Amino acid sequence: MTDLHSRHQAVLPEWLALYYQNPIELTHGEGRHVWDAEGRKYLDFFGGILTTMTAHALPEVTKAVTEQASRLIHSSTLYLNRPMIDLAERVAHLSGIPDARVFFTTSGTEANDTALMLATTYRRSNQLLAMRNSYHGRSFSTVGLTGNRNWSPTSLSPLQTLYVHGGVRYRGPFAHLSDAQFIEACVADLEDVLGQTRGQVAALIAEPIQGVGGFTSPPDGLYAAFREVLTREGILWIADEVQTGWGRTGDHFWGWQAHAENGPPDIMTFAKGIGNGMSIGGVVARSEVMNCIDSGSISTFGGSPITMAAGLANLSYLLEHDLQGNSRRVGGLLLERLRAIGAATPCVREVRGRGLMAGIEIVRPGTDQAWPQAAGQVQEAAREGGLLLGKGGGHNTSVLRIAPPLSLTVAEAEEGAAVLERALRSV
Incomplete structure (x- = not known):
């Protein structure tokens, strides 16, 4: 991956953002999961910036x-x-x-x-x-x-x-x-x-x-x-x-x-x-x-x-397949779980969202001051745990963005929340 990253840097603009300190190459996906070039499997909670809406490699598509x-x-x-x-x-x-x-x-x-x-x-x-x-x-x-x-x-x-x-x-x-x-x-x-x-x-x-x-x-x-x-x-x-x-x-x-x-x-x-x-x-x-x-x-x-x-x-x-209904049901459960995690985590200012569109705002504990470095650390820790997240926010990208494919199952929502909880605690 180091060689591919260096080739990327040599020919593409500096302002073309890449996630992670050691960027990953995704090679294939199925359902709500993707794999990188080293064979590691990830639960995808960002869907290519909210774009893989139904599932990776959906047979019908x-x-x-x-x-x-x-x-x-x-x-x-x-x-x-x-x-x-x-x-x-x-x-x-x-x-x-x-x-x-x-x-x-x-x-x-x-x-x-x-x-x-x-x-x-x-x-x-x-x-x-x-x-x-x-x-x-x-x-x-x-x-x-x-x-x-x-x-x-x-x-x-x-x-x-x-x-x-x-x-x-x-x-x-x-x-x-x-x-x-x-x-x-x-x-x-x-x-x-x-x-x-x-x-x-x-x-x-x-x-x-x-x-x-x-x-x-x-x-x-x-x-x-x-x-x-x-x-x-x-x-x-x-x-x-x-x-x-x-x-x-x-x-x-x-x-x-x-x-x-x-x-x-x-x-x-x-x-x-x-x-x-x-x-x-x-x-x-x-x-x-x-x-x-x-x-x-x-x-x-x-x-x-x-x-x-x-x-x-x-x-x-x-x-x-009523994926809007699935988004409401599974997203509601996921938001409840994330809010419970956030309430016990000092660096979480707010968990917000609707359906399968959730944001976790990270701040310095006891303040409203955005903490983008910590948000980046959580994103890295989640990746190590097998979970891909997005980032955003108007205050120095200190919000973790969660938007998985709308076919997400309850078991996958629980799995992702558990990884995210460990990642937040690591910070």
Whole structure:
């Protein structure tokens, strides 16, 4: 592995992050497990950044990809594409957006880029609202509205971005308030921000649960309250469901549904889990918004027949096996276990999450001060114990991120929690 690591360093950018002091090469996977080049087996609690949604090497997806590859791998959107239309019909129906149109991309970054193009074109404005601590991708435009400084390498942007409170419940100036008071204060902050703008704002983009930000979320109903203000001003609501979609939160199929009192978003983006590792992203919007583009366009790789075949097979498996229900049941048990562990561990400030989307915030004992070094040590110790975890957070990546495939079993949840408990105690 030392040779492969040195080759990586010699030819790839320094800013391309690698986990672990001694990075590992994953060679194959099955179910909820992966193996490295040295033959070590790991329980995967991060799923390639929430992307292996159902299972590694899921036979139904493998078969669909193989069969489609034997017929036609690529055509572009210049030709009728049956798998793309089939998947678009299913996604449009599941989105809850009336008279929906779907555009496929190759990543969540590109999906959010497209959503921004739609919103700014529809509203004839480059002013955007975003949440503090947010993350929406690595392109020039999405970095320009990312509110998490750890993932925003430049202050240059084609957008004028205004940041509002609400994405982080238990840090910041409103942390001491009750849920109802928190929502009221965030709405007042939104009103104040809008009162400082000239011209019209195009849209608010928000993750229902902030992913890279450390799996933080507002109280249910915040974005419904925001929506009342946005609707009054004609401002669009973009729900970034790249990490929260497809039933991962357990309680809902989409994260926005925890804030659904005023209906679905105007625009919704998705990616990651739908392809189970294949490169699929996309945008869903009501027709008048999607069709506001007055020039021709195509996508060379978006909606590729082979990725669409994978998405269809993966989505069918998820629905037929009620993996949203499994996420709710197994995720609920896992969160209970993690909270019990956290309560007995001085360096754990908070265990938070929903379904199979959990975050453990690590701080210096007796303080609220982030402790990224300790979080890194826990991640290393968990790896030694056979468990792969992610990291994130708005305070120097001090949050352990847990997001296994949605087919996780109770026994595997218990196994992973036991490894994590030992890793935390080692710190």
